[in-house]
Amino acid sequence: MYRYMLLARRTDERSWILNRQGKAAFVISCQGQEAAQVGAAYNLRPGHDYVYPYYRDHGIVMTLGMTPRDELLALLGRREDPNSGGRQMPGHFSSRELNIVTASAPIGVQYPQAAGTALAFKMRGEDGVVLACGGEASTSGGDWHEAMNLAGIHDLPVVFMIENNVYAISVPEKFQVAGSIAGRAEGYGFPGVAVDGNDVLAVYEAAREAVARARRGEGPTLIEARTYRMTAHSSDDDDRRYREREEIEAWRLKDPITRFEKYLLEHGVLDEFQRDELDEEVKAEVKEASAYAENAPFADPDEGFAGVYAEV
Template sequence: MAKGKDLHTDLGLKEEDLLGMYRYMLLARYCDERQWALNRMGKAPFVVPVSGHEAAQVGSAWAFEKGKDVFCPYYRDMALVLVAGFTPKDIFLGLFGKKDDPSSGGRQMPAHWGSKERNIITGSSPIATQVLHAAGIAYSKKYKKADAVVGTWFGEGGTSEGDWHGAMNFAGIHKLPMVFFCENNQYAISVHESKQVAGSVHGRAQGYGFPGHLGDGNDILESYRLAKEAVDRARAGEGPSLIELRTYRHYSHTSDDDDRTYRSKEEVEEWKQKDPIPRFETYLRSVDLIDDAKIEAMREETKAEVTEGAKAAEEAEFPDPGTAADHVYGDLEVV
């Protein structure tokens, strides 16, 4: 592949795209650090960290058209939903279970992202169920001849579920306009990939009659390239693709997990050295888009946006307990 400026121009990315991508990576990272700190302060009961996955999520989300395409994410996809239209304040409204949480008005667990206006379909807690939802939505888009591509994201653990295989088979049979993204961080909570995945994730696509590709999920431009090719293919009516993006999570599975019991310090450190954010900074420097001063300014600006969003969400109202059953059981009255 071409080097330097040609690398992103060959991908059809403009300078504002690159800076936008970088900004979203920073936003996600700072939201993550903030939510982790809030958890340790006892202010946020449950946190699902994203750090480490930013390139895979921002790069893949960038290939979709907002307002047209549909996102079926999973709990780790905070950077993805930021690209799809969530603000840092929205992220914290969900974390605190506040009334204006866009996902569920404070009814769901945090990280069950959903927003009708942003075409983000809320996920259920059982893993990989969103993959079936995505296939159903993609079928409806095809049936209605709508110009829309459906993206769905999941971990490699999710690919052991029957739901995942059912969705893959259905998508292959009907040549659905969708893209399957596996964020392979090598662990399903404490279970290593070697005990979870026989063969490879991307290799499974062949069995369902469509292409599967493997990419470096810590490389945002590679994540974007693979996603864009797959989204273009889906939009052209050529059917689904599966993209496996290899990455690593920097923190525990959730705030309720202690990863020291199953990952060595050395392994975590080794992967932190491959942090996707400094790696993208190296590229941005190489094409003269940023320097130390610009990095500092963008970091300060995004950090301030996150601090402000967290503060506004902390001060926001909780839902009225009298509305607890609204949108849950139809029009039941609370007695």
């Protein structure tokens, strides 16, 4: 889990460098949310369960099997990008092999699709589980409520995980969320749990229970992982205009990666030598991926129509 968190963070940091060098047009970051993402995805069976991640879920897709190379090929819009052949925005994940269903840009549309996939699992008598994720603002739209209701009526094998990172671009949680997100599950007739989203083991535990419950055919669970977006919304906004530096610094002290690293060191699971070795290994993998993606060919402009029209 620690390795996947680190891999997601270093790939993300590399993405910002590529953006500031003028090579990557747009970055949307997972920094700060790695514990929620890796802790949840670690419970899934890649290629068996279905996943509807949202644009920040680099930690989820990397836990399922995407590599820094896949990520950076997508970021730079190259033909070899396994998500879309360089045709989608970065963060719009897709993999037939890993059962990651292609993402649409409107917030929240993944939830009814996820409930539908869970209904298909149930109708076929299969034991697959669906994980669907989004930010706290995605719970303000109708799609989320419709999906929650459908999942509740039919006891569908779906886990909704809301990564509550306090902001929706510039809009703070207090102007976005009425009451409690986790508490809303009660109205749809299934459990809702709030967890510390910066504690990877807490999220792992909550998701383990939710996934097991879904696999047993007992129905959905809502997990609200409380976390914080450490970067601006994307590479295109200036967060100094809507939040205080002190607030970010306070959350940086709760960085999920340093926190888990400390835990592993204290419990003797990892020693400093192993930690440094792992760090070097991850950095080398990301560096190689970056060079590879930069040198990879772009898609042909004609390929932009593939899968869109039957005939160009």
